[in-house]
Amino acid sequence: MEQAVCCYRHQDRETGVRCSRCERPICPECMVSASVGFQCPECVGQARPERQAQRPRTMTGGAVAANPRLITMILIGINVAVFLAVQAVGDSLVQDLILYGAWPPVDPTSGVAEGQWYRLLTATFLHQNVMHIGFNMLSLWWIGPGLEVALGRVRFLAVYLLSALGGSALSFLLANPNAGSLGASGAVFGLLGATFVLMRRLRYDSRPIVAIIVLNLFFTFAQTGTIDWRAHIGGLVTGAVVAFGMVHAPRERRALVQWGTCVAVAVVIVALVVVGTYRINH
Known part of the structure; x- marks a missing residue:
């Protein structure tokens, strides 16, 4: 049995x-x-x-996140928190964080030439008024999530921060030291540049994003007395270059090319700041 x-x-x-x-x-x-x-x-x-x-990966090799807006929301939250802090503390906080240019050469007043490089980043989280922060945050909310989904959280954050620093570096190098530079618009322009590169890579119709970039550049140069065009151009170029390295990196050397591009852009940013600092001190 x-x-x-x-x-x-x-x-x-x-x-x-x-x-x-x-x-x-x-x-x-x-x-x-x-x-x-x-x-x-x-x-x-x-x-x-x-x-x-x-787990599934984005086209750039990043992990697909459950919440595709997390980094975008965090960035918006930081901007809003800094804005509220300025309203509570007053202009003294602005003076501690804002960025001043280095052209023409004058005695250092911004702190960057004295080693306070953090101003290159902190200035990008400052805003003049409700309209200023409102426009930038609405733009970030509109552009950010799509890029965050396509690039992944870490790569999206890298594009944003490097664009912000790229805009600040060009502003520091070329802006008048008597006019402070502040705002997230340099980083937002970087996201616009990155979106254009991504759409070209995916063979989507890029004419809408080109129209948006051109329109924003028109308003930028039409109001050069109140808008820092250097930060906008610096952010736009930086975002496009970093995104190009992200989306065109070959699969077999993806991480090397992507983060190598970020390092190369960071080196250029440092070089611009060094040149501006040298100009002031000599």
Whole structure:
């Protein structure tokens, strides 16, 4: 007489089904439906890390996030928090964080020439009034999520921050030291440049984004007395260059090319600031 086969986890339950992976007998309670047959709980647990390791990736190699707007919302939150802090503290906080240019050469007043390089970034989170921050944050909310989905969180943040720094570096090098530069518009222009590069890479119709860039540049140069065109141009070029390295990197050397591009752009930014600092001190 043939001996009854019992579940390996419940010895009092006979079964005729085996795990399709390890072939151990399993009862209905222990059966986990698989693509082919059923698996036991242990095999399912072992396979889960393998499935997690094969999570879908963005076209640039970034992890696909559950919330595609997280970094965008955090950046907006920081901008709004700084704006509210300025309203509470007053102009003294603005003077501690704002960026002043280095042309024509004068005695250092901005702090950048004295080593306060943080102003290159902090100035990009300052805004003059409600309209200023409102326009920039609406633009960031409109442009940011699409890029964040396409690039992944880390790469999107790299594009944003480098664009902000690129705009500040050109502003520091060429702007008048008597007029402070502030605002997230340089970073937003960088996102516009990155969006154009991405749309060209995907072979989408890029005419709408080109029209938006041209229109914004028109308003920029039409109001050079109140708008820092250097920050806008610096951000636009920086964002486009970094995004080009991100989306055109070959798969076999993707990380090397992408982060190498970021490092190269950062070196150029540092060089611009060094030149501006040298100009002031000499």
